Amino acid sequence: MNVSSLNAAQVDFVHSIRVGWGDCDPAQIAYTGRLPAFALEAIDAWWEHHLGGDGWFQMELDRKTGTPFVHMSLDFRSPVTPRHRLKCHVWPTRLGNSSIEFRVDGRQNDVLCFEGRFVCVFVNPDGFQPKEPPDDMRRVVESQLKPA
Amino acid sequence: MNVSSLNAAQVDFVHSIRVGWGDCDPAQIAYTGRLPAFALEAIDAWWEHHLGGDGWFQMELDRKTGTPFVHMSLDFRSPVTPRHRLKCHVWPTRLGNSSIEFRVDGRQNDVLCFEGRFVCVFVNPDGFQPKEPPDDMRRVVESQLKPA
Amino acid sequence: MNVSSLNAAQVDFVHSIRVGWGDCDPAQIAYTGRLPAFALEAIDAWWEHHLGGDGWFQMELDRKTGTPFVHMSLDFRSPVTPRHRLKCHVWPTRLGNSSIEFRVDGRQNDVLCFEGRFVCVFVNPDGFQPKEPPDDMRRVVESQLKPA
Amino acid sequence: MNVSSLNAAQVDFVHSIRVGWGDCDPAQIAYTGRLPAFALEAIDAWWEHHLGGDGWFQMELDRKTGTPFVHMSLDFRSPVTPRHRLKCHVWPTRLGNSSIEFRVDGRQNDVLCFEGRFVCVFVNPDGFQPKEPPDDMRRVVESQLKPA
Numbered sequence: 243m244n245v246s247s248l249n250a251a252q253v254d255f256v257h258s259i260r261v262g263w264g265d266c267d268p269a270q271i272a273y274t275g276r277l278p279a280f281a282l283e284a285i286d287a288w289w290e291h292h293l294g295g296d297g298w299f300q301m302e303l304d305r306k307t308g309t310p311f312v313h314m315s316l317d318f319r320s321p322v323t324p325r326h327r328l329k330c331h332v333w334p335t336r337l338g339n340s341s342i343e344f345r346v347d348g349r350q351n352d353v354l355c356f357e358g359r360f361v362c363v364f365v366n367p368d369g370f371q372p373k374e375p376p377d378d379m380r381r382v383v384e385s386q387l388k389p390a
Numbered sequence: 391m392n393v394s395s396l397n398a399a400q401v402d403f404v405h406s407i408r409v410g411w412g413d414c415d416p417a418q419i420a421y422t423g424r425l426p427a428f429a430l431e432a433i434d435a436w437w438e439h440h441l442g443g444d445g446w447f448q449m450e451l452d453r454k455t456g457t458p459f460v461h462m463s464l465d466f467r468s469p470v471t472p473r474h475r476l477k478c479h480v481w482p483t484r485l486g487n488s489s490i491e492f493r494v495d496g497r498q499n500d501v502l503c504f505e506g507r508f509v510c511v512f513v514n515p516d517g518f519q520p521k522e523p524p525d526d527m528r529r530v531v532e533s534q535l536k537p538a
Numbered sequence: 539m540n541v542s543s544l545n546a547a548q549v550d551f552v553h554s555i556r557v558g559w560g561d562c563d564p565a566q567i568a569y570t571g572r573l574p575a576f577a578l579e580a581i582d583a584w585w586e587h588h589l590g591g592d593g594w595f596q597m598e599l600d601r602k603t604g605t606p607f608v609h610m611s612l613d614f615r616s617p618v619t620p621r622h623r624l625k626c627h628v629w630p631t632r633l634g635n636s637s638i639e640f641r642v643d644g645r646q647n648d649v650l651c652f653e654g655r656f657v658c659v660f661v662n663p664d665g666f667q668p669k670e671p672p673d674d675m676r677r678v679v680e681s682q683l684k685p686a
Numbered sequence: 687m688n689v690s691s692l693n694a695a696q697v698d699f700v701h702s703i704r705v706g707w708g709d710c711d712p713a714q715i716a717y718t719g720r721l722p723a724f725a726l727e728a729i730d731a732w733w734e735h736h737l738g739g740d741g742w743f744q745m746e747l748d749r750k751t752g753t754p755f756v757h758m759s760l761d762f763r764s765p766v767t768p769r770h771r772l773k774c775h776v777w778p779t780r781l782g783n784s785s786i787e788f789r790v791d792g793r794q795n796d797v798l799c800f801e802g803r804f805v806c807v808f809v810n811p812d813g814f815q816p817k818e819p820p821d822d823m824r825r826v827v828e829s830q831l832k833p834a
Contacts, residue, residue: 269752278718278723318756
């Protein structure tokens with residue numbers, strides 16, 4: 243399969259989040275501390291969608307594979323508010339031997355609100371030792387890889 | 391319109407929440423501190439659904455009507471986990487001159503997880519003075535009233 | 539030891555919480571969904587103080603005793619803001635065979651902000667079976683019991 | 687005043703956070719989504735300490751100066767748990783015309799848990815227009831500047 247057919251097969255995964263009153267601070271926008279949590283929820287939902295319903299919870303407890311974070315960076319471009327759903331576009335941008343990098347772009351009403359980069363390590367839940375991802379996870383990630 | 395036709399016209403409002411890894415504590419269930427927040431989000435979503443897209447944020451900023459809480463009580467019946475969506479059934483059970491009471495039942499996979507009772511007061515955002523609800527809000531609530 | 543000497547020996551446990559910008563909503567007060575979480579943190583801190591540094595985390599993982607909640611109710615008396623520390627007064631009001639009830643009063647600048655009642659069950663972490671509290675926990679609770 | 691005397695005069699600001707059960711996820715460590723929020727709380731507390739008790743809440747409402755975030759990046763070095771207080775070392779590393787950069791290092795039991803870099807912009811609360819910081823804020827920041 244060549245690159246163009248791969249790209250053609252890919253449809254962006256978008257996780258929609260209802261931003262509410264309780265997410266907002268006195269500046270009447272979503273509190274900065276909520277935005278990384280929104281992006282993390284979107285990555286969790288990305289796994290859930292691509293692993294047949296299994297997100298981080300089932301990956302850790304049922305599949306014995308954790309993915310703790312070693313890095314995150316976010317650029318905040320425009321405020322997030324309850325006036326529109328927050329559409330989080332998620333895709334993996336790099337797969338290493340025991341690590342994975344995700345990009346998460348948050349958009350509201352077609353405006354880019356934040357761009358984030360997140361790096362996780364595959365580990366055994368007992369002891370946090372790094373390991374290679376299981377084959378099915380590797381295949382899912384490889385099928386969705388796109389440049390950052 | 392008599393009571394039975396009213397009831398016939400009513401369809402339960404159900405707000406679905408994705409419970410994730412980040413909502414759970416080391417006991418591998420949703421943290422107790424998250425459950426009232428889930429119920430509040432469901433009430434916010436109830437207003438949004440019945441006011442044409444306006445939840446607490448727009449009620450306060452655009453419609454100049456706040457609804458701060460004066461009471462909440464919850465009974466926790468069964469643990470909430472990420473294995474199913476949390477279906478929050480919301481309905482108003484009482485409308486006073488300047489107050490409103492909501493019932494929120496949280497269910498997963500047809501199992502009752504919690505039952506909650508919440509009392510709010512209608513206020514002016516400037517100064518928190520109690521007031522009567524605006525007519526359109528009153529009509530919406532009256533059309534959805536059901537016993538607790 | 540008679541009741542009056544018991545009371546004389548008791549000093550209210552007060553857990554102080556820094557309320558910040560991130561706890562507040564667009565009404566410029568702490569979001570209602572944060573208040574139960576503040577009260578829970580205060581109960582966790584109550585255990586930590588009385589069990590020589592062991593809060594819920596160590597109780598569950600090291601002492602094999604969980605205390606999940608079966609009920610909470612709160613009355614909100616006055617808004618909580620970042621202008622003062624939130625002083626949470628915590629005490630146990632009832633000890634059953636396998637249950638415990640706590641009272642938590644939140645005060646700022648000598649004003650009562652909320653009163654809460656919380657009921658927990660002692661359980662084995664594996665399987666959530668109710669059990670009697672360990673002797674040292676029972677003794678700690680009995681020494682601090684006061685009417686609601 | 688030369689650099690060495692400046693450095694001698696400076697004492698690191700350290701904000702202590704009680705990490706509890708409710709901050710932890712099923713991996714029995716503080717949830718990744720909580721860590722940026724801890725760092726933000728520490729920056730809020732840094733302002734509060736250096737502005738005579740005024741944190742972000744009072745800066746926005748009383749002093750009419752907001753400081754929304756345009757960037758954050760964090761490296762996670764070691765898990766955060768409830769077994770020790772989280773000591774957040776905070777200092778400003780750069781002051782621009784209308785921007786400020788903070789470093790936040792989180793340590794537990796003398797182990798570095800995370801390092802974070804945060805960039806904020808000084809704005810008018812009405813309209814989010816960038817502006818120069820007020821003189822007293824500028825003086826406080828300049829007196830505490832240290833390399834990253």
